[in-house]
Amino acid sequence: MAKVKVISAWLDACAGCHMSFLDIDEAIIGLADKIELLPTPITDFKEFTPADVGIIEGAISNEHDEEVAKQIRANCKILMVWGDCAVFGGIVSMRNLFSNEEVLDRYYSTESTTSNSKVPCSEELPPLVKVKPINQVVKVDCYVPGCPPSAKAILYALSELLEGRIPVLPSETMRYD
């Protein structure tokens, strides 16, 4: 049987969900026989290629994030999102309580540890948008909440997908913290 092709990305997040994926320990050996990791933060290829499963960690925080989410969606058959940021908006969406100017000012002036730091200004930098969970930008097929989701939850979700089912976490595995 052909391996299931997986692409993934982390958007506005802490990488904890991908770390939690690596925490599945020896189960990763069994998975390696069944899935093939194409562009992911772990493999570090930059261009997405068509895949069976797309995975997103993190919320939509700027125009670049929106673009990446759309690219993944366009390249995969099933889109799964990991973690509270991607599922609900999570901790990063608390930025929505403030204006972009306030956020940047706080980051680059008030809290900055380097002197004379300025808000960077370049056409290459994507403008900030209101923080949103992924399902407000593209269609999402399955969700794995948690901050981060436990290795058990991630393994459960992947295993269900490999069995051909859309995973819904059982109550006892589901966490929002």
Add this chain to the structure above:
Amino acid sequence: MNEITITVNGKQVKGKAGSTVLEVCQANGIDIPTLCHLDGLSDVGACRMCVVEIAKERRPVPSCTYPARDGLVVQTHTEKLEKYRRQILELIFTEHNHFCMFCEKSGDCELQKLGYQYQMDNVRYSYALPSLSVDSLNEYFTIDHNRCILCGRCIRACREIAAVNTLDFGQRGWKTTVVADLNQPLGESSCLNCGPCVQACPTGAIFNKINLYKGVTEDCEQIATVCPDCGVGCELNVLVRDNNLIRIDAPDLTSTRGALCRMGRFELLEQTQSRVTSPLVRIKDCDFEECSLDSAAQRISAGLKETKDSFAGMVSTKLPSETLSMFHKFISDVIGSDSIDTPDGASYRIISEGIAKFAGKGKGLDIECSIEEIPGADCILVIGSDPETTNPVVGTLIRRAAGQGKAKLVTVHPSRDAFPLWTDLWLKPKAGSETALLNGLTKIILDKGLAKSGKADALKTSLNQCEISEVARTAGIDKETLEEAAEIYAQAERGIIIYGENLIANGGADAVAAILNLASITANQVGNSLRVVSLKSGANSRGAWELGLAKGIKQDKPKGLYLLLSDDTVDEKLLNRLKEIDFLVVQASYHSPVTAIADVVLPSPIWAEREGKYVDMSGRALEVKQVLEPGEGVLQDKEILMAVSQQMGKELVLR
């Protein structure tokens, strides 16, 4: 009680008439999810999680407010209802900030649990996420309005359990929040810091400031014990993790004592004072040296020889009866003295004398009724006492009765009305005129023929000399007001009189007897007891008094004194008396001005580290459980007393 039968999910179940559909279902083990419902509070149908389908109702109805009646046909878990419930959860989650990862209540949150139960792995709505305030000005707890689901449980707890009415909803629609008074910060509001709102909050909107993030319920051992801070005897559910206090809850919000107060719920958790962890002996004027228990005992033995003919014992009424009995024996058998007292012993002797004046010898504190009678009273006369300070839960019970309009509240205090929002009549007698005032009220009742009991005739004779106009002058209250007060009290069926320290100190035994006289001719008795309550400050005051520990110190100025203080405190008056004692032994949990003037200091456990029995002010025997292992260097009081006895060549045995 009428029994009714309703059909739930195709099965016939029985319930009591007057119950709600939710109550009938819960009593029959049918689990309906709830958020705004809490046992002990009234139901309002705010959250709509408990919606059910009822035959002939056009739409789902909240089961918590729907009265059950015979023949109802109810469906509780149809696909449609479960869909609605999940939808309600999503709407609640998107309304405010309900991200769990940094919330104090995560793991203890009812909203979170329901999210898991309904496998809510995403939300379909966009977030409102308004920027709301966080009020952290209260000393013991914080309100984070961003976490609030507007279920109103805190508001109902404030109204129905605490009977304070500080909290309510403010604003309208999207802007609705819970507010204190007229939108004051909690710390500047009428809040009494009693905290049932904290216990009632289903989310992280109201949470304890003390021991924040130190553990959720699941991590903790829960131990039932009794509050050591006053004579009311509130039961506590203490949550402990790794020998640390985490939280204190009322075990049953529905019980009379289910309220708790700031002392029982919060102050007991604060352990900031420095502990006595080793025996100490004074070496110079203000220097102490740590020593072994044996050498401390030797020092006590030597000190005792110098002061033997004039040695007394004093013991805190916070201690359980077992320790009190042992201390009693220690003073009588080992020290050989019959001079023993408690810090509140003088009050007891005055109360006893008052009871003797009223009823002759042989009648004890049983002449008083239980505080359980307060909520059912139809008139409450509060005199010479400040329940809000000394016994706050009594204050709660008074407000509950007065706030629901069941009871008329008459307060008597020269300068301060303890219940300004609840009082119907406030009498302001001149200081020291309380006895005259009480006798005056009795006289008015007798003269107006409002007395109900046969004892009235004897009283009539003894109060023959009492002139109301004279009383009015002495007390500085006009005659009409006195008559109004007398009438309010005399016309009640279950009028209750509550008195305390101030009356005892100012009016003495005569005032106590005057209260008993007044109660005896008017209100109906409770069994053999009069509707009178004297407030007692020690958790085991009544136990100590009935064990004979409040005999009193015989000498004006004893030369030596053994004070078993434990984690209690002494007032300035007693401290000044103790300063005049040549040889002072203090067994205490904390360093304090008292240990600073002692010659020998011995360690003692705090409330959470001891066990035994209390007799609360209503005469109930209560079991005190040990909650924590004693800290390093701390021995149980009885072990110390035994070691000291042994050093003095005497064995301390309890029969």
